[in-house]
Amino acid sequence: MKPFLSIIIFCCTICFSYSAFSEDDSEDVIKYRQNIMKTISAHHKSLKLLSAGRITQPEQWLPQAQGLNNMAKMLPTAFPEESDFGDTDAKESIWENKADFNKKADALVKLSGKLVSLIEQDEQKQVSELLPEVSQSCKNCHRDYREK
Ligand code: HEC
Numbered sequence: 001m002k003p004f005l006s007i008i009i010f011c012c013t014i015c016f017s018y019s020a021f022s023e024d025d026s027e028d029v030i031k032y033r034q035n036i037m038k039t040i041s042a043h044h045k046s047l048k049l050l051s052a053g054r055i056t057q058p059e060q061w062l063p064q065a066q067g068l069n070n071m072a073k074m075l076p077t078a079f080p081e082e083s084d085f086g087d088t089d090a091k092e093s094i095w096e097n098k099a100d101f102n103k104k105a106d107a108l109v110k111l112s113g114k115l116v117s118l119i120e121q122d123e124q125k126q127v128s129e130l131l132p133e134v135s136q137s138c139k140n141c142h143r144d145y146r147e148k
Contacts, residue, residue, distance in 0.1 A: 030088045033078035036071050040108075043068035044134060047115070051128040061119045061127070068134075069112035075105035089147040097144075104141040111137055 024032075046064045049055045079094055079101070094101045111134050118127050 026083045027086050029078075029080060029083045030086050030090075033075075033083075033090075034088075036074050036078055040068060040071045040138075043071065044131075044138070047127070047134075048131060051124070051131055061124065062116070065112060065115040065119050065127075069109065069116055072105065072108040072112050075108070076102045091145050091147060094145050101141070101145055104137070104145075107137045107140070108134070 043064050046055075047061070047068070050057065050061050050064065079090060079098075081095060084090060084092055084095055111130065115127055115130060115134070118124075118130065
């Protein structure tokens with residue numbers, strides 16, 4: 001395929017999926033983002049087991065960290081306007097402070113990206129040292145934006 005044509009198709013896909021998401025049912029949007037959070041949590045807990053030496057699967061550190069990083073990148077689009085009512089623990093203040101909320105999501109993207117590159121460099125010990133910072137970044141956001 002000509003590069004120009006693939007760029008056009010790529011842009012159309014992005015535009016289409018963006019508009020499709022904004023028309024999604026808000027209950028589904030809420031369920032979907034809670035699934036993202038649960039997946040983030042599962043990768044995070046798995047990395048803690050690996051780094052504590054309780055699970056010996058050296059080749060699985062990387063996909064767990066990549067999973068965490070990929071999911072964290074989805075956070076800013078997971079909280080569209082009009083998804084603040086229904087069965088959610090998301091606080092109203094997210095939409096009043098979207099820039100700060102996105103900054104807190106970005107902190108997790110950066111930290112999990114750092115985990116990925118440390119693992120790629122075989123620096124498992126530094127990964128273990130960084131995990132408490134990852135936990136702290138979850139708490140920093142939950143403290144302000146998630147109902148207890
Ligand atoms: C940028 C903000 C932010 C960050 C960073 C963040 N969370 Fe969350 N989290 C939320 C919000 C908001 C909710 C409530 C979502 C809802 O109910 O709609 C939530 C919900 C959850 C839930 C409950 C999901 C469910 O089943 O309802 C878990 C578990 C969770 N987060 C774990 C984590 C972990 C672990 C981390 C860090 C590795 C993390 N979160 C990082 C904002 C964040």
